[in-house]
Amino acid sequence: xxxxxxxxxxxxxxxxxxxxxxxxxxxxxxxxxxxxxxxxxxxxxxxxxxxxxxxxxxxxxxxxxxxxxxxxxxxxxxxxxxxxxxxxxxxxxxxxxxxxxxxxxxxxxxxxxxxxxxxxxxxxxxxxxxxxxxxxxxxxxxxxxxxxxxxxxxxxxxxxxxxxxxxxxxxxxxxxxxxxxxxxxxxxxxxxxxxxxxxxxxxxxxxxxxxxxxxxxxxxxxxxxxxxxxxxxxxxxxxxxxxxxxxxxxxxxxxxxxxxxxxxxxxxxxxxxxxxxxxxxxxxxxxxxxxxxxxxxxxxxxxxxxxxxxxxxxxxxxxxxxxxxxxxxxxxxxxxxxxxxxxxxxxxxxxxxxxxxxxxxxxxxxxxxxxxxxxxxxxxxxxxxxxxxxxxxxxxxxxxxxxxxxxxxxxxxxxxxxxxxxxxxxxxxxxxxxxxxxxxxxxxxxxxxxxxxxxxxxxxxxxxxxxxxxxxxxxxxxxxxxxxxxxxxxxxxxxxxxxxxxxxxxx
Amino acid sequence: xxxxxxxxxxxxxxxxxxxxxxxxxxxxxxxxxxxxxxxxxxxxxxxxxxxxxxxxxxxxxxxxxxxxxxxxxxxxxxxxxxxxxxxxxxxxxxxxxxxxxxxxxxxxxxxxxxxxxxxxxxxxxxxxxxxxxxxxxxxxxxxxxxxxxxxxxxxxxxxxxxxxxxxxxxxxxxxxxxxxxxxxxxxxxxxxxxxxxxxxxxxxxxxxxxxxxxxxxxxxxxxxxxxxxxxxxxxxxxxxxxxxxxxxxxxxxxxxxxxxxxxxxxxxxxxxxxxxxxxxxxxxxxxxxxxxxxxxxxxxxxxxxxxxxxxxxxxxxxxxxxxxxxxxxxxxxxxxxxxxxxxxxxxxxxxxxxxxxxxxxxxxxxx
Numbered sequence: 001x002x003x004x005x006x007x008x009x010x011x012x013x014x015x016x017x018x019x020x021x022x023x024x025x026x027x028x029x030x031x032x033x034x035x036x037x038x039x040x041x042x043x044x045x046x047x048x049x050x051x052x053x054x055x056x057x058x059x060x061x062x063x064x065x066x067x068x069x070x071x072x073x074x075x076x077x078x079x080x081x082x083x084x085x086x087x088x089x090x091x092x093x094x095x096x097x098x099x100x101x102x103x104x105x106x107x108x109x110x111x112x113x114x115x116x117x118x119x120x121x122x123x124x125x126x127x128x129x130x131x132x133x134x135x136x137x138x139x140x141x142x143x144x145x146x147x148x149x150x151x152x153x154x155x156x157x158x159x160x161x162x163x164x165x166x167x168x169x170x171x172x173x174x175x176x177x178x179x180x181x182x183x184x185x186x187x188x189x190x191x192x193x194x195x196x197x198x199x200x201x202x203x204x205x206x207x208x209x210x211x212x213x214x215x216x217x218x219x220x221x222x223x224x225x226x227x228x229x230x231x232x233x234x235x236x237x238x239x240x241x242x243x244x245x246x247x248x249x250x251x252x253x254x255x256x257x258x259x260x261x262x263x264x265x266x267x268x269x270x271x272x273x274x275x276x277x278x279x280x281x282x283x284x285x286x287x288x289x290x291x292x293x294x295x296x297x298x299x300x301x302x303x304x305x306x307x308x309x310x311x312x313x314x315x316x317x318x319x320x321x322x323x324x325x326x327x328x329x330x331x332x333x334x335x336x337x338x339x340x341x342x343x344x345x346x347x348x349x350x351x352x353x354x355x356x357x358x359x360x361x362x363x364x365x366x367x368x369x370x371x372x373x374x375x376x377x378x379x380x381x382x383x384x385x386x387x388x389x390x391x392x393x394x395x396x397x398x399x400x401x402x403x404x405x406x407x408x409x410x411x412x413x414x415x416x417x418x419x420x421x422x423x424x425x426x427x428x429x430x431x432x433x434x435x436x437x438x439x440x441x442x443x444x445x446x447x448x449x450x451x452x453x454x455x456x457x458x459x460x461x462x463x464x465x466x467x468x469x470x471x472x473x474x475x476x477x478x479x480x481x482x483x484x485x486x487x488x489x490x491x492x493x494x495x496x497x498x499x500x501x502x503x504x505x506x507x
Numbered sequence: 508x509x510x511x512x513x514x515x516x517x518x519x520x521x522x523x524x525x526x527x528x529x530x531x532x533x534x535x536x537x538x539x540x541x542x543x544x545x546x547x548x549x550x551x552x553x554x555x556x557x558x559x560x561x562x563x564x565x566x567x568x569x570x571x572x573x574x575x576x577x578x579x580x581x582x583x584x585x586x587x588x589x590x591x592x593x594x595x596x597x598x599x600x601x602x603x604x605x606x607x608x609x610x611x612x613x614x615x616x617x618x619x620x621x622x623x624x625x626x627x628x629x630x631x632x633x634x635x636x637x638x639x640x641x642x643x644x645x646x647x648x649x650x651x652x653x654x655x656x657x658x659x660x661x662x663x664x665x666x667x668x669x670x671x672x673x674x675x676x677x678x679x680x681x682x683x684x685x686x687x688x689x690x691x692x693x694x695x696x697x698x699x700x701x702x703x704x705x706x707x708x709x710x711x712x713x714x715x716x717x718x719x720x721x722x723x724x725x726x727x728x729x730x731x732x733x734x735x736x737x738x739x740x741x742x743x744x745x746x747x748x749x750x751x752x753x754x755x756x757x758x759x760x761x762x763x764x765x766x767x768x769x770x771x772x773x774x775x776x777x778x779x780x781x782x783x784x785x786x787x788x789x790x791x792x793x794x795x796x797x798x799x800x801x802x803x804x805x806x807x808x809x810x811x812x813x814x815x816x817x818x819x820x821x822x823x824x825x826x827x828x829x830x831x832x833x834x835x836x837x838x839x840x841x842x843x844x845x846x847x848x849x850x851x852x853x854x855x856x857x858x859x860x861x862x863x864x865x866x867x868x869x870x871x872x873x874x
Contacts, residue, residue: 304746306745306746325748325750326745326746326747326748326749327748327749327750329748330747330748331748336746338746343740343742343743344742344743344746345743345746346740346743347736347739347740347743347744348739348740349739349740350736350739354732358736358743358744358747359747359748361729361732362729362732367729370728370729370730371727371728371729372727372728372729372731372732374727
């Protein structure tokens, strides 16, 4: 029996870069094959070639032993390939059934035969243990259920090979566990799965075989039995990586952030933070754990002065800065690593040097009166580029030319360059490569050891567990629990993130 | 990760060549198409373009007249450009010029001050009038989100009709048969540089200083940094602690200040009074100047001179070849079309598409 999918010498070049370089792999029937790699390692390019979105420059794709040329997504679907993208391709205002049959409607005269479609969907759902409400509107469903809809959509179109692109990025740990059960059930029914991830733990738990991509090349082919997290990480990065951050116990000092009874509305006017009180002391990292969309973004926006809270007070190092804007927050000694570095943290069309002084351009030594001192800015940028290991040829290079990790290092360097009382770090390593994550984590811990209080918001539970001295769990706009970082239990926090408190009642 | 991406050159002749290439080729192409139109109408191309050339720069007097024509375009181009840099599209330059002219003429004709000082005060009054008229739409944008494109168009109507009324009723020169204000006092005149025959007045020198000052403000001051950052990424500006609403108001005021100077310079240097329905369309052509200059303050000077040359040379072109002056409007329109749609020029001349200059001309609605 030939493998269901085989790839031989697959190569794709873009101007100036070889995105995948002579990649070979096979996928057997009923196998879960995981692909690991940092951003830019070539995972997406590889998958897009399989799905017919890119034409390979060299090499062959074989389905069931036959060489095929895949012409676009429709052709891929016809040949039994299904893809679940990281960002779902669903129409929020349509029902589950409508989304699944979209473009593939069973027609009865001029009418769509909804009943027979729903019958088929129910059968599929039962076979694979995918519980979905067929008549619900997509936008009423939690993310985990939307993902199941995407999987059924692929199965409905006859997929035998499922490509799952970073499927757990948007899920709670419990939802991820549910997904793993589904994936194992799919495998048991003979489906073949390609599972793309950068989370080592998940890959080890789920995969039959693991391929590691680095700079377009397949650098490792292993199984969970033969590998561990450290080994996989060093394969991904090409050198040994410190996964566990060395940090001494926190020595908390005086209170540096005092939030009381904070209430914040989101952009649409809904209450996103309903009643939050918390304190952060000097020299400690307080992590806010929670599934995205439970009020963390609005909490950060209020603390950093971006939006005015409806109620409550924010005191930084003794100064009440509630509702007084970003400039006041900075003056009170606050640094902010924003969630979206490209939109909020950087001016992409500016040089690295100008980005390094984005919030200090108007004070000495970078300005004298109204006049900008370019020499001082260049000197500052040169120092920071070196200290924070920003990989660039020149401080005059535009921020847009940097990789994601280096862009984030520019933001971190700028914010940590001035003396801080409080650092607010929102998703500081989202989407970054392992090497940059390691560097940024070390920088945050070093800042804590300097006596700065740190408010860390992250959707990555691993990040919270690695860095936080205290962990607060946010759920539906409230802090529902506090756990000491040292004795935090991943399962317990996972349950809290889903709103399940130890008493058993939903919060 | 290990190999840093190559850094594009940020200065030197290559970049300058890159900036100049498209406008120069756009002008060339427009003139070629203009020639085809001339041939199509059966006229003599050489006589027409010879006339245009001689009329524009064929004699010292022609050159002086070209510079006189260019002066308001330098101010106006700077006004539009300053807005561009902050991501604002000030279409209200026309109205701001009207307010600036009116303020300058009121001070010039109805206030008495010592000669010289009179000119300075009248000029400042015109500049400030324009600044105020620009700042109001800026304030509306910053505080209420009302888009400046809409408000500045509306403010044009208000300004042009109001100045028309002021000229025709309260400030009408009752001794005159035409509808105009009285002449300004002799002491409020901007001096002629080479005597009245050449008409070139001190306003031209002020325009050159204004261009250099604008370049300096944008490059070397914290105000310029705030303007550019607001234009490039207002969110990042806000996150970094900049006061974005204040920057928007200030930018519109600065833009209006330039427009006000255009009006003041015309009134105090050249016209010496204001006629009813005087609108000259400088404000709208100024958008073209800013585009032609690729939003570079120094580039505004040659762009405005070219514009002035076309307008100034058109008369002799008509005389020599019988071609209508309106051909010049076609050529001007073509130049702007080619500069705005620079991809066309790049296609014709097979120029590799360069990195865009990174200047956001205007942002979307409602923020």
